[in-house]
Amino acid sequence: MTTAAINNSFLRSKAGIWLRKNLFSNWVNTFITLLSLYFIWEVGSFFLNWAIFDADFLVNFRGEEILDRTYCSKNIEPGLHGACWAIIDARFYQFMYGFYPAEEVWRVNLTFFLLPISLVGIFFDKIPYRKFFIYFTFLFPFIAYYLLYGGPTLSQVGTNKWGGLLVTLFLGVTGIGLAFPLSILLALGRRSQMPIISSMCVIFIEFIRGVPLITLLFTANVMLPLFLPDGISPDNLLRALVAVTLFQSAYMAEAIRGGLQAIPRGQVEAARAMGLSYWQSTRKIILPQALRISIPPIVNTSIGLFKDTSLVLIIGLFDLLGIGRAALADMSWIKLYYEVYVFVSLVFFIFCFAMSRYSLYLEKKLKTDNSK
Amino acid sequence: MTSNPLRKLLFDEKIRSIWIQALIVGLFAFLVYTVSQTTAYNLEKRGIGTGFEFLQMSAGYDISFSLIDFTSKDTHLRAYFVGVLNTLLVSVTGIFLATILGFLVGVIRLSSNWLFRNIAYVYVEFTRNVPVLLQIILWYSILIHLPKVKQAVQFLEYFYLTNRGLYSPSPIFLEGFRFVAWSFVIAIIFTSFLKKYLKKKQNITGNQYPIFYINSAIIIFTPILIFYIMGMPMEFSHPVIKGFNFQGGMVLRPEFMGMLLGLSIYTAAFISETVRSGIMAVSKGQREASQALGLKSNFIMRLIIIPQALRVIIPPLTSQYLNLTKNSSLGIAIGYSDLVHGFGGISLNQTGKAIEIMLIVMVTYLIMSLTISLLMNIYNRTVQFKGNA
Numbered sequence: 219m220t221t222a223a224i225n226n227s228f229l230r231s232k233a234g235i236w237l238r239k240n241l242f243s244n245w246v247n248t249f250i251t252l253l254s255l256y257f258i259w260e261v262g263s264f265f266l267n268w269a270i271f272d273a274d275f276l277v278n279f280r281g282e283e284i285l286d287r288t289y290c291s292k293n294i295e296p297g298l299h300g301a302c303w304a305i306i307d308a309r310f311y312q313f314m315y316g317f318y319p320a321e322e323v324w325r326v327n328l329t330f331f332l333l334p335i336s337l338v339g340i341f342f343d344k345i346p347y348r349k350f351f352i353y354f355t356f357l358f359p360f361i362a363y364y365l366l367y368g369g370p371t372l373s374q375v376g377t378n379k380w381g382g383l384l385v386t387l388f389l390g391v392t393g394i395g396l397a398f399p400l401s402i403l404l405a406l407g408r409r410s411q412m413p414i415i416s417s418m419c420v421i422f423i424e425f426i427r428g429v430p431l432i433t434l435l436f437t438a439n440v441m442l443p444l445f446l447p448d449g450i451s452p453d454n455l456l457r458a459l460v461a462v463t464l465f466q467s468a469y470m471a472e473a474i475r476g477g478l479q480a481i482p483r484g485q486v487e488a489a490r491a492m493g494l495s496y497w498q499s500t501r502k503i504i505l506p507q508a509l510r511i512s513i514p515p516i517v518n519t520s521i522g523l524f525k526d527t528s529l530v531l532i533i534g535l536f537d538l539l540g541i542g543r544a545a546l547a548d549m550s551w552i553k554l555y556y557e558v559y560v561f562v563s564l565v566f567f568i569f570c571f572a573m574s575r576y577s578l579y580l581e582k583k584l585k586t587d588n589s590k
Numbered sequence: 591m592t593s594n595p596l597r598k599l600l601f602d603e604k605i606r607s608i609w610i611q612a613l614i615v616g617l618f619a620f621l622v623y624t625v626s627q628t629t630a631y632n633l634e635k636r637g638i639g640t641g642f643e644f645l646q647m648s649a650g651y652d653i654s655f656s657l658i659d660f661t662s663k664d665t666h667l668r669a670y671f672v673g674v675l676n677t678l679l680v681s682v683t684g685i686f687l688a689t690i691l692g693f694l695v696g697v698i699r700l701s702s703n704w705l706f707r708n709i710a711y712v713y714v715e716f717t718r719n720v721p722v723l724l725q726i727i728l729w730y731s732i733l734i735h736l737p738k739v740k741q742a743v744q745f746l747e748y749f750y751l752t753n754r755g756l757y758s759p760s761p762i763f764l765e766g767f768r769f770v771a772w773s774f775v776i777a778i779i780f781t782s783f784l785k786k787y788l789k790k791k792q793n794i795t796g797n798q799y800p801i802f803y804i805n806s807a808i809i810i811f812t813p814i815l816i817f818y819i820m821g822m823p824m825e826f827s828h829p830v831i832k833g834f835n836f837q838g839g840m841v842l843r844p845e846f847m848g849m850l851l852g853l854s855i856y857t858a859a860f861i862s863e864t865v866r867s868g869i870m871a872v873s874k875g876q877r878e879a880s881q882a883l884g885l886k887s888n889f890i891m892r893l894i895i896i897p898q899a900l901r902v903i904i905p906p907l908t909s910q911y912l913n914l915t916k917n918s919s920l921g922i923a924i925g926y927s928d929l930v931h932g933f934g935g936i937s938l939n940q941t942g943k944a945i946e947i948m949l950i951v952m953v954t955y956l957i958m959s960l961t962i963s964l965l966m967n968i969y970n971r972t973v974q975f976k977g978n979a
Contacts, residue, residue, distance in 0.1 A: 240704035247703050254705040414611040418618070428912075428959040429952045430919035432930055437952075440944040444632045445625050525721040532922055539724055555731045563720045563728075570719035 269560070272300025276307060286550035305554045306561050309545045313561075316381015316536050322373065325365045326384055332358060333391065341576065359395065377455040381536035383565065385455065389527040389537070393462035394470075394520050400463070401470035402509075406500065408471065409478055419471075426468035431526050434461040439533045458530045462523065469519040477512030478504065511584065517577035521570045528566075538562050629945075636942075644941045645670070651936050653927045655843055666937045673929035674954060680849045680928065681915040681958075687854035688914060689907075692861025699866045710862070717859040723920050726852030730924040733844035739835055748828050750836065756847065757829040760840035766823035770816050777812040781805040845926040849918065857914045861907060868903035869895060900973045908966035912959050919955070929954060 228234045241251045272291075278284055279291040279298065287293055290302035306313070315326050336358035339351030366388075368374035380388065407419035426434070438461035443451050452460070481504055489499035531540035542558040545551055599605055633640065645667040652662050657675045660668060698710040717725070734753050737743055742750040742757075750757040781804075788799045817823070829839030872895050880894045921928035922935055934951045938944055 240702070243702065250701070250703045250706050254703070254709055257709065258705075412607045412611050414615060418614075425952075425956065428956040430916040430930070430955060432919045432922070433934065433948060433952050433955065436930075436934065436938075437944075437948045440938070441948065444629050444944070447628050448632075521719070525719075528721040528723045529920070531723075532920075539721070539727075543727075555728075555735075559724060559728045559731070563724055566721055566724065567716065567719045571715065574715075574719065 268299065268556075269301055272298060274300060274302045274304060276304060287552065287554060290554070301557050301560075302554055303557060303561075305545060305551045305557055308551070309541070312541050312545070313382045313538065313565075315384050316541060317379045318375060318381070318384065319379065322375055325372065325375075329362050329365050330387075332361065333387070359392075377453050380455065382541045383538055385530070385535060385537045385540075386524075386527050388455070389459060389462050389530065390520075390524040392459060393466050393523055393527070396459075396463045397466035397470050398516075400467040401474055402505070404467060404471035405474035405478060408475055423468045423471055426465055427472070431461070431465050432529055432532060434465055435529060435533050437461070454533065454535055458533060458535055462527065462530075465526075466519065466523045469522070470516055473515035473519055474508065474512045476515060477508035477510075480511050481508050514577045514581045514584070517573055517580070521573045521577075524570060524573070525566060538565060638942050640943075640946070642946055644943050644946070647941070649937060650940060653932055654925075655845065655927050666933065666941070669937055670929070670933045670950065673927065673931070673933040676921075676926070676932075677915075677918050677928040677958075680846065680853065680921070680926065681918045684850055684853040684857065684914050684918065685911050687850065688857040688861055688910070691854060691858035692910075693865050695858060695862035696865025696869070699862060700869060714859045714862055717856055718863075722852060722856040722917050723923055725856055726848055726920055727923060729851040730844060730848030733848050736844075739831060742831070748826075748839075750829055752836075753844070754835070754841070755844050756842040757836045757839050758842070759826040759828045760838075762825045762827055764823040764825065766820040769820055770813050770823070773816040774809070774813040777809045781808050784808070845921070845924055848924050849921055849926045849928075852920075853914055853917055856917075857910055860910050860913070864903050864906040864910065865899075868899040868901075871902045872898045897973065901975065904966060904970045904973060908963060908970070911962050911966065915958055915962060916955065 229238065242248045274284060274291050276284060278289050278294065280294070282289055284290060284302065284304035287302065287305070290304070291298045291300060292302060311320070311323075315323055318326055335351070336355045338345060339348055339355050342348075345351065363369075364372065366375070366380070366384075367377070404419050404423060407415050408423065410416045410419070435458060438457040439454065442457050442460065446452070485503055485507065486499060489503040494502065527537055528539045530537050531543065536544060539562050542562045546553075546555055546558055599609070646665055648663050649666050649669045650662050651669075653660050653669065653672050655676065656672045657679065658668075658672060660672050695710050695713065699707050699714070701707040701710075733755075736751055736753045739752050739754060742752040744750055748759045785801055785805060788801050788804075792798055827838040827840075829836040829841075831837075876894055876898065877890060880890045885893070918928060919930040922931040925931065929951055934947060938947045941947070
């Protein structure tokens, strides 16, 4: 067989056709492909060498266990440049739980375990016994509060001991959960026929959306104690939660308003003609349809909020990023900032990417459902 | 039955809405009253007065990076203006860079080359799903761990990259340079009239003129010509190492560059998505019809696709610009002296006037947001579909 024949049979195969169409359709395309390959090779090999092949995990190149930064290969041999992941291992507990007492940490683990179960009922509508999952969703905040903060039979763990992923998830999930009912009221209020109510909602929403979250966090941090009477002084985490909730409710309200606007007027009019009151028609006819449409944008604002919880480090809370910075301030691990930041980025990426995939899945599902 | 006034009070929608609103206004007023009472009490107890007199007091701290002169003897009001200018500086340059990068990546995402468009996809997913604060901090730590001044990375002969920033030559304008500047302005005004005239002529005669090339040439070459006629009235001050630091030239500080890189790379990922969806929103028939008319491919892009895509792109683009401006407040994390860091942070700590300062900061951001919205709405009106006539 001549080489030409081999080439032809390859070019006519499925892979060959795909390659020709997508990568080598003309000489400009071929040039771009080669350039891209070179770029991927350069960046990929640099990153993989740093992160995996040249990196220390728990032992350095001499086989010693890494106890602090002086044991990292790159600090012993100037020629070595790999990452030193031991810092993540050494600080893993703090990254997950902050300063939560070690003997009580099963409570956090249990909460982390129950959290996905409580969300299943909301995220997927075709699971068996969905009703019980939804009941559990409403029960979960009380269980989580009892487990994390303590109460009868469980010792109290102050929020100043919380940190890391625990704080990030707490602010994200609680903020979104509390903002949801508030945002429905705001969205309905904004579309209300009553001028005073609708203008109050408009002012609130536009004000919150017009200022940066950090100013709200500052305000909550500095001013909440001033606004409240003596003796009531919410702790720092609660102050941040208030700011985060108000912030998220304004953005979510706009997402829900979009859904409300997409409902044809005929639906409202038909409901009112049937003799349903405003609240009856809203609850039974309008909201179920509007919320279904607005879930993808709600998820998108939630991704935004989840990322924005990292801002609380500026007011002195130790979220995932805050714990990372604290680890870098420790003399025995100083200067390993790329390791820490890459790790924290990865954790954020996993959560946010999963949420964005879910939102895409929903959008596709909505499209097919509506075209039936 | 319906005339029963009591029933009417409950069931007539108009009347009901009046008392519901009255109730809410009453509740709100009560809330505001109690909160302000407690606040006044709390402030008095802590010995903090209210009022804006503190703005005229001396700030007592230095600002490392300022566009206008500032010393610790200057007032808090001046510190406020320094902050506003720094916020505007990083926002405007960030918006500029993010727009260019975002459009570029958005177009690459639509490339027919599988590998090329997936590189852009990976970039978008990785930057979109990581907090912008983390990215800013990451860029900043890369920048401040560059080589020291003594081992500065030199490139393009006069540029130095060090852990204290990027040093570059700075222009010194000599006598006569203002003629060059004025000729530039005049060239722009002249070309806008020329464009109108040539368009008009094209509409009458049907002859096409390379308006873009003509105008570009006028705008570029007129100032250069004047520059040489005036005898090149500009010199450069080059950075030179003296002792432990550079002398002369100008410097981009790592705080500023970190903010700029973090903000623009993050926002560009979002902009690229709006650009991509905008271009995809133009129906396929439009491209096919223009191909059938025999238009060249760059004309199809410029005259058919982009004008229609812009209608879809501008509204979400506006909200990305707003996000970037609001995110510029994160400068506090790396010590960039923006509004929140200097005035909202240090001035607040020194004077204790939390309410007044946060009010001023928030209102300033609201004004910036409204201004951007207003400008973009005006621009949006010019690209929208005009009538059906």
